[in-house]
Amino acid sequence: MEARSAVIGHVQRGGPPTLFDRILSVRLGAKAADLIEEGKFGEVAVLRGEQIGSLPLEEAVSSPRVVDPPWLDLLHTFDA
Structure with a gap:
């Protein structure tokens, strides 16, 4: 096997x-x-624009993130 x-x-x-x-x-x-290192165990690393930052974990998962329709259209253009 x-x-x-x-x-x-x-x-x-x-x-x-x-x-x-x-x-x-x-x-x-x-x-x-x-x-x-800073003892911020309830936070998560995030990318906002071009900057790396952090958010409280609860905020990061509290609501779904929506992709703007123009970006989806662009994605479908490249998938074709």
């Missing part, structure tokens, strides 16, 4: 992580480490 592991997240998205993905993960990880 042969077993292999697969990280399906990028497969589902359509490809390997981009440079932006890799840099963003480092920036968010660094912010998360800063939050731990």
